[in-house]
Amino acid sequence: MSGILLDVRNIGKNFDAIAALSEVSVQVEAGERIGIIGPNGAGKTTFFNCVLGVLTPDTGTVYLASEDISQFPVHERARRGIGRTFQRIELFSGSTVRDHLLIAERIRRGTGNLWRDLTGRGKPRIEEIEACDHVLDLLGLGELANRPIEQLSLGQGRLVEVGRALMTQPKVLLLDEPSSGLDHQETADLAETLLEVQASSNFSIILVEHDVELVASFTDRCYVLDFGRLIASGATQEVLTNPVVREAYLGENIS
Amino acid sequence: MLFASSVAEDFLRGILQGLPPGAVYGLIAVGFVLAYKTSGVFNLAFGAQAYISAALFFHARNEWQWNVVVAFTFAVFLVAPAIGLILERLIFRHLPPGSALAKLVIAIGLSVALPHLFELLIGFEPVGGRTPEGLLPNGGGVFYDPFGVYPLSRNELTALVVAVIATALLTALFRFSAIGLQMRAAVESPRMTELNGIRADRVAAFSWALSSTFAGLAGVLMAPRFNTLAAPDYFNLIIVAITAAAFGRLMSLPRALVGGFGLGILIAQVDTFLPRFSANNSWVKAIEDNVTPAMPFIALFLLVAFWPPLRANKDQVDPLSGVDPPPQLPVAVVRTRFMTNLTHSVGVGFLSVVGFVVMTRADKSWVFLVTQAAIISLILLSITVLTGLGGMISLSQGSFAAIGAFTVFQLADRTGMSTVLAAVIGALVAAAVSGLLAIPLVRLGGMWVPIATLAFASFFDAVVVKLPFVGGGDKALIEGTRIPRPVIGPWNLTNDKTFLVFVVLILIVVSAGVIAIRSGTLGRSLAALRGSEVASQSIGVSPVRPRVIAFVISGFIAGLGGALLGMQQENVNYAGNFTPYATLFWLVLVVTLGSRTVEGAIQGGVGFSLFDRIIFRGDLFGWILRDPDRVPGFFPVSAKWRFVLFGLSTIGFAKHPEGLVESGKRKSHERMERRRARREARKSLEGASS
Numbered sequence: 001m002s003g004i005l006l007d008v009r010n011i012g013k014n015f016d017a018i019a020a021l022s023e024v025s026v027q028v029e030a031g032e033r034i035g036i037i038g039p040n041g042a043g044k045t046t047f048f049n050c051v052l053g054v055l056t057p058d059t060g061t062v063y064l065a066s067e068d069i070s071q072f073p074v075h076e077r078a079r080r081g082i083g084r085t086f087q088r089i090e091l092f093s094g095s096t097v098r099d100h101l102l103i104a105e106r107i108r109r110g111t112g113n114l115w116r117d118l119t120g121r122g123k124p125r126i127e128e129i130e131a132c133d134h135v136l137d138l139l140g141l142g143e144l145a146n147r148p149i150e151q152l153s154l155g156q157g158r159l160v161e162v163g164r165a166l167m168t169q170p171k172v173l174l175l176d177e178p179s180s181g182l183d184h185q186e187t188a189d190l191a192e193t194l195l196e197v198q199a200s201s202n203f204s205i206i207l208v209e210h211d212v213e214l215v216a217s218f219t220d221r222c223y224v225l226d227f228g229r230l231i232a233s234g235a236t237q238e239v240l241t242n243p244v245v246r247e248a249y250l251g252e253n254i255s
Numbered sequence: 256m257l258f259a260s261s262v263a264e265d266f267l268r269g270i271l272q273g274l275p276p277g278a279v280y281g282l283i284a285v286g287f288v289l290a291y292k293t294s295g296v297f298n299l300a301f302g303a304q305a306y307i308s309a310a311l312f313f314h315a316r317n318e319w320q321w322n323v324v325v326a327f328t329f330a331v332f333l334v335a336p337a338i339g340l341i342l343e344r345l346i347f348r349h350l351p352p353g354s355a356l357a358k359l360v361i362a363i364g365l366s367v368a369l370p371h372l373f374e375l376l377i378g379f380e381p382v383g384g385r386t387p388e389g390l391l392p393n394g395g396g397v398f399y400d401p402f403g404v405y406p407l408s409r410n411e412l413t414a415l416v417v418a419v420i421a422t423a424l425l426t427a428l429f430r431f432s433a434i435g436l437q438m439r440a441a442v443e444s445p446r447m448t449e450l451n452g453i454r455a456d457r458v459a460a461f462s463w464a465l466s467s468t469f470a471g472l473a474g475v476l477m478a479p480r481f482n483t484l485a486a487p488d489y490f491n492l493i494i495v496a497i498t499a500a501a502f503g504r505l506m507s508l509p510r511a512l513v514g515g516f517g518l519g520i521l522i523a524q525v526d527t528f529l530p531r532f533s534a535n536n537s538w539v540k541a542i543e544d545n546v547t548p549a550m551p552f553i554a555l556f557l558l559v560a561f562w563p564p565l566r567a568n569k570d571q572v573d574p575l576s577g578v579d580p581p582p583q584l585p586v587a588v589v590r591t592r593f594m595t596n597l598t599h600s601v602g603v604g605f606l607s608v609v610g611f612v613v614m615t616r617a618d619k620s621w622v623f624l625v626t627q628a629a630i631i632s633l634i635l636l637s638i639t640v641l642t643g644l645g646g647m648i649s650l651s652q653g654s655f656a657a658i659g660a661f662t663v664f665q666l667a668d669r670t671g672m673s674t675v676l677a678a679v680i681g682a683l684v685a686a687a688v689s690g691l692l693a694i695p696l697v698r699l700g701g702m703w704v705p706i707a708t709l710a711f712a713s714f715f716d717a718v719v720v721k722l723p724f725v726g727g728g729d730k731a732l733i734e735g736t737r738i739p740r741p742v743i744g745p746w747n748l749t750n751d752k753t754f755l756v757f758v759v760l761i762l763i764v765v766s767a768g769v770i771a772i773r774s775g776t777l778g779r780s781l782a783a784l785r786g787s788e789v790a791s792q793s794i795g796v797s798p799v800r801p802r803v804i805a806f807v808i809s810g811f812i813a814g815l816g817g818a819l820l821g822m823q824q825e826n827v828n829y830a831g832n833f834t835p836y837a838t839l840f841w842l843v844l845v846v847t848l849g850s851r852t853v854e855g856a857i858q859g860g861v862g863f864s865l866f867d868r869i870i871f872r873g874d875l876f877g878w879i880l881r882d883p884d885r886v887p888g889f890f891p892v893s894a895k896w897r898f899v900l901f902g903l904s905t906i907g908f909a910k911h912p913e914g915l916v917e918s919g920k921r922k923s924h925e926r927m928e929r930r931r932a933r934r935e936a937r938k939s940l941e942g943a944s945s
């Protein structure tokens with residue numbers, strides 16, 4: 001399985017009586033873009049939480065580049081190459097937009113230590129600032145770099161999350177409904193930017209989305225979750241036209 | 256003989272001995288849970304409320320010569336609920352739900368302010384060396400011995416009976432009255448009551464009144480167990496209450512009651528069965544003598560650190576995150592470089608003038624106070640690191656400072672080591688203890704860090720200080736815990752002014768370190784964790800390491816500060832400087848003035864040492880009027896007002912979590928920005944018209 005970058009096998013997770021995930025397996029190849037769709041409460045966010053280790057699944061294993069990372073804490077998994085954004089936006093209140101990216105860049109470089117801090121060499125270096133500003137420019141946030149995060153709109157906040165995740169130079173980027181809070185044009189811009197960045201640094205993306213149009217245009221393959229179970233998977237176009245999927249998920253869209 | 260074995264007899268004796276205090280603990284725990292569950296306030300001021308009722312009862316009996324029934328009714332059923340109602344109505348009602356840590360900080364402020372305010376208002380002075388009387392005459396002198404193993408005093412029986420009656424009344428209230436049913440619903444599930452359209456305000460107000468009555472009742476019943484009547488004793492009660500309540504996961508009233516009884520009996524059993532070794536080894540004896548009263552602290556620490564169900568009550572991580580409006584960037588970050596340089600120059604200029612005046616003109620007492628201000632500022636910087644940068648609240652900074660001071664005392668006393676070197680070692684020891692303490696705690700989040708550190712501080716206070724190799728034991732009782740001032744080369748620090756220069760230099764170095772940390776990797780990691788733990792982890796920030804390092808640094812600074820304070824006073828003076836209750840005021844100063852900036856800490860130090868002398872004694876007024884005789888008659892004002900003033904200022908924490916200094920700076924910054932905007936608008940208008 002040389003081509004498979006992220007291999008999630010048989011994940012199961014229960015919350016009290018609710019089976020949020022059962023026997024979910026997902027494979028992602030290097031450089032691939034896949035989608036996960038499903039109705040509200042299907043377990044998509046829970047799946048991301050299990051992959052990153054925010055939640056401990058009851059069953060199942062997660063391999064990243066053939067390494068079993070199931071026992072690692074969240075930050076170790078992140079350092080090994082899993083980046084993510086959050087459906088319920090998670091920003092650092094009291095920081096500027098650029099600060100969000102700077103800390104990610106510093107952690108990625110791994111050059112920070114207490115002695116450097118104490119001797120006044122802990123401040124952001126020029127090359128770090130430039131790297132952050134480059135990503136901010138790509139996302140159209142260049143103007144806002146010095147703004148306090150509280151002054152941003154929800155959509156801009158989402159973009160900051162994307163930028164922050166990109167700074168870690170992930171191998172796999174997990175995007176949890178990145179389009180909510182963005183208008184049509186902004187969504188298209190974001191998709192374009194992601195494609196651009198991905199083309200230059202070749203990472204994989206898992207996209208959780210309710211915007212079917214975006215899923216259709218952005219992903220090659222997709223998985224469908226319903227009540228915690230995988231009910232379909234395959235090439236995106238086929239899955240989206242699958243009658244079972246249309247009934248479970250797109251039911252209301254058939255007119 | 257009824258009992259075959261003496262073990263069974265001892266056991267029964269332990270139970271009987273433990274029941275009366277257990278009953279009182281149960282009352283406190285029930286009252287505490289009541290307020291917590293209905294309003295989300297982790298009421299650390301509960302002990303202060305108990306103290307006020309106890310002291311009022313005492314005062315009414317002894318000073319005002321009131322009848323016992325009248326005094327009891329007044330103290331417990333009138334004043335106690337009134338205080339609860341006032342606190343709820345004026346303060347806690349207005350705080351948004353979910354701001355648990357802001358509420359906790361305010362409760363800490365109140366536990367500093369309320370006892371002093373009370374003492375000032377009725378002219379009460381803490382009582383020492385005398386056992387306060389109970390409800391019934393000669394309560395400590397009449398005994399009943401129903402089983403022939405343990406004679407219960409009349410006071411103990413009263414406590415037991417009153418607790419049973421109170422519990423019965425509370426149960427009846429919950430069963431049969433409308434408001435009681437609503438309260439029960441609120442305690443069991445606050446969200447459900449909202450759905451059912453119950454007026455949460457009324458329920459909260461009533462619960463506070465009831466909860467405070469329990470505090471008052473417990474206070475009066477508790478008083479005869481001490482041989483003092485002072486606020487710090489009662490502050491410790493709160494830990495007992497939390498421990499008892501923790502057995503019920505802070506959720507259940509009956510379990511809190513049972514927890515109280517259990518704790519009372521546990522203490523008595525430990526007291527009975529603790530093995531007694533022959534007292535050759537003096538530190539073993541120190542532990543034997545003191546571990547019993549420290550049981551609640553040990554139990555609480557272990558429960559918080561290692562009992563997962565309790566931690567399910569996890570709240571948000573950042574004390575500043577629940578507040579509304581959200582915290583803003585420090586002004587220092589948003590204002591222009593020119594303004595920053597200007598303010599810095601003005602600040603440095605002002606300090607230079609002060610320094611010059613102090614070095615040339617000040618007398619011995621002024622030099623002492625200024626030096627103390629500098630040292631306290633240094634200690635407060637330890638809170639800046641932990642609370643301002645790390646978003647964590649520690650209530651054991653006093654213990655870390657004391658570790659620094661005691662280490663210097665011990666090393667100097669035993670080895671004659673230079674106290675400068677000893678101070679560095681002391682700071683390192685404090686840093687190590689602080690870091691070890693942090694490891695199990697930092698992931699707990701929210702309010703559990705302050706609670707567990709408070710438990711540690713109380714344990715340190717009750718047991719560790721008593722160990723001969725820490726506090727000096729019996730020898731120190733006679734000789735004191737003396738610390739000589741060092742001589743470094745040509746510098747003789749026994750000279751007060753030289754010592755002041757020495758302290759200021761250290762303060763400058765540490766301040767620079769704190770500023771460097773804030774803008775470095777550690778400060779940024781802490782800021783990220785404060786903002787969102789999960790998002791920080793998702794970019795690779797460990798949720799443990801930066802926080803433990805913050806604890807280590809904070810412990811180091813506190814230890815160093817403690818050592819310097821000891822050097823200045825040439826004595827550790829543990830009781831005056833470092834007890835858990837006394838050092839609450841440190842936290843209060845930092846959070847009210849500004850926990851995120853070095854300035855806030857320095858102003859805190861000034862507030863601690865100089866406020867009294869400059870403002871309250873009327874010196875500043877006299878200087879302004881150029882005539883000491885024209886100072887108004889109400890000067891000098893009691894130094895206790897300091898505690899009231901800063902303690903009550905914590906209420907502002909909910910609105911201005913950045914502190915008074917920072918919010919003042921923000922206001923003036925915004926004013927200037929507006930003025931500039933107007934000027935520019937005018938200019939462009941003129942440009943357009945010409």
Ligand SMILES: Nc1ncnc2c1ncn2[C@@H]1O[C@H](COP(=O)(O)OP(=O)(O)OP(=O)(O)O)[C@@H](O)[C@H]1O
Nearest residue numbers: 015018020038039040041042043044045046047087
């Ligand atoms: N921490 C939790 N505790 C208890 N139940 C949870 C928790 N997180 C999720 N659930 C439950 O698990 C199920 C799956 O939730 P999840 O958030 O993963 O769905 P989702 O597919 O992301 O939905 P949406 O499209 O609304 O984001 C839901 O029924 C939810 O209520």
Ligand SMILES: [Mg+2]
Nearest residue numbers: 044045046087
């Ligand atoms: Mg979701």
